[in-house]
Amino acid sequence: MVVSRDKTPSAQETFLQMAQAAGLRGRLLITIALLILVRLGIFIPIPGIDRQAFTAAISNSPVLGFLDIFTGGGISTIGIFALGILPYINASIILQLLTAAVPALEDLQKNEGEAGRRKISQYTRYVAVGWAIIQSIGLTVGLLRPYAPTYGPVFIVQTTLALTAGSLFVMWISELITERGIGNGASLLIFVNIVATLPKTLGNTIDYAQTGGREAIAQVVILLLVFLVMIVSIVFVQEGTRRIPIISARRQVGKRLYRERTSYLPLRLNQGGVMPIIFASAVLILPSSLAGFLNNNKDLSSVGQVFVQIANSLQPGTWTYTIVYSVLIFFFSYFYASLIVNPEDISKNLKKMGSSIPGIRPGKKTEEYLEGVLNRLTFLGAIFLSAVAIIPVFVENATGVTTFRGLGATSLLILVGVAIDTAKQIQTYVISQRYEGMIKQD
Numbered sequence: 001m002v003v004s005r006d007k008t009p010s011a012q013e014t015f016l017q018m019a020q021a022a023g024l025r026g027r028l029l030i031t032i033a034l035l036i037l038v039r040l041g042i043f044i045p046i047p048g049i050d051r052q053a054f055t056a057a058i059s060n061s062p063v064l065g066f067l068d069i070f071t072g073g074g075i076s077t078i079g080i081f082a083l084g085i086l087p088y089i090n091a092s093i094i095l096q097l098l099t100a101a102v103p104a105l106e107d108l109q110k111n112e113g114e115a116g117r118r119k120i121s122q123y124t125r126y127v128a129v130g131w132a133i134i135q136s137i138g139l140t141v142g143l144l145r146p147y148a149p150t151y152g153p154v155f156i157v158q159t160t161l162a163l164t165a166g167s168l169f170v171m172w173i174s175e176l177i178t179e180r181g182i183g184n185g186a187s188l189l190i191f192v193n194i195v196a197t198l199p200k201t202l203g204n205t206i207d208y209a210q211t212g213g214r215e216a217i218a219q220v221v222i223l224l225l226v227f228l229v230m231i232v233s234i235v236f237v238q239e240g241t242r243r244i245p246i247i248s249a250r251r252q253v254g255k256r257l258y259r260e261r262t263s264y265l266p267l268r269l270n271q272g273g274v275m276p277i278i279f280a281s282a283v284l285i286l287p288s289s290l291a292g293f294l295n296n297n298k299d300l301s302s303v304g305q306v307f308v309q310i311a312n313s314l315q316p317g318t319w320t321y322t323i324v325y326s327v328l329i330f331f332f333s334y335f336y337a338s339l340i341v342n343p344e345d346i347s348k349n350l351k352k353m354g355s356s357i358p359g360i361r362p363g364k365k366t367e368e369y370l371e372g373v374l375n376r377l378t379f380l381g382a383i384f385l386s387a388v389a390i391i392p393v394f395v396e397n398a399t400g401v402t403t404f405r406g407l408g409a410t411s412l413l414i415l416v417g418v419a420i421d422t423a424k425q426i427q428t429y430v431i432s433q434r435y436e437g438m439i440k441q442d
Helices: 011-020 022-042 051-058 062-070 086-101 103-111 113-142 153-180 185-239 275-294 302-312 319-340 343-352 364-399 408-441
Strands: 241-248 251-253 256-258 261-268
Touching: 022 153, 022 185, 022 408, 086 103, 086 113, 086 153, 086 185, 086 275, 086 319, 103 113, 113 153, 153 185, 185 364, 185 408, 241 364, 261 364, 275 319, 275 364, 275 408, 319 364, 343 364, 364 408
Parallel strands: none
Antiparallel strands: 241 261, 251 256
């Protein structure tokens, strides 16, 4: 994890590599083609449903509106990709939590190398299959029943199979993008789905400003300024790092004496990137979705009624939702930081390399120092993520502009975060191409 200073590729060099380097160009074309394929699948309809009545019924549901953004309109169109990447995201949450809790899975991840990670990926796929079946049945039985003239056992089986198969196909596409394309496949699919909803959102906002007069224009301008400030803040925080100086001791290899070298250990302010806020959103969607399904059941037990009341209090925009959302963001921020950075391993590696942090003893003291720095950085990053998720909601309520509702700061953070991560991967590829060119010249 110790890095040295290097020149970041310029925009001109990056675009030249994208146009001329066959490897990078091929990866970009594969990524674009697969993303277009997933978008087309959203508009392949599931038969036997009154879509106009269903779309009108869910238009005022904040939970389904939020889900619709993550699926790129898949819920409202009821296409075969209606569930999108959500079952895979939920399965990833479950497996990562189990990895931290179950020693056997933790051993697979840490000590079994690439083979262990492949097994965990396979387990994630199995969980995703089960989760897709559960969500498909819930969507079919709990939501589509009033809008299916041919509702019955055959309809349930056919629709469940179609939705499950569509979700698994999207999961396969996301892994294909990660392996053969550019960027993280699951994050890019969510990114494209959110971008697909922007034209409609902007169109509704423009209509609101035109019909509402000067007051509406002022409200929209204030909201857009808040979003602009949030975008700039997100970029700074996503790029923010604490550089801990590292001194490498003198070494003698044969007759050559290597002098002390000073480098740095970069610890990001937000180690998890966009994943804490994605996972927090996915967890909060689950009880609200189940409550929506149970609301159609008139023969609920007392326990079911209590669950529905609790889930209804977790609707986006409520105080309960805000508090629980912030707590989940903090939890997943610390959880991801512990997965990505292990102070004990870093301390051992520095000691093996004969390197140390100035003023800190190697070994246990170094581990305690790194753990303290990491905890403080994660705390600040979690506060920022919570602020990004909450502030625009209050501004929307204060201005009365609801056309951005559902898009919100969560989607904004995902858009900026995924764009930054993908750009970094492209830059990394350009740097590797640069070094390959230098080696060939030598």
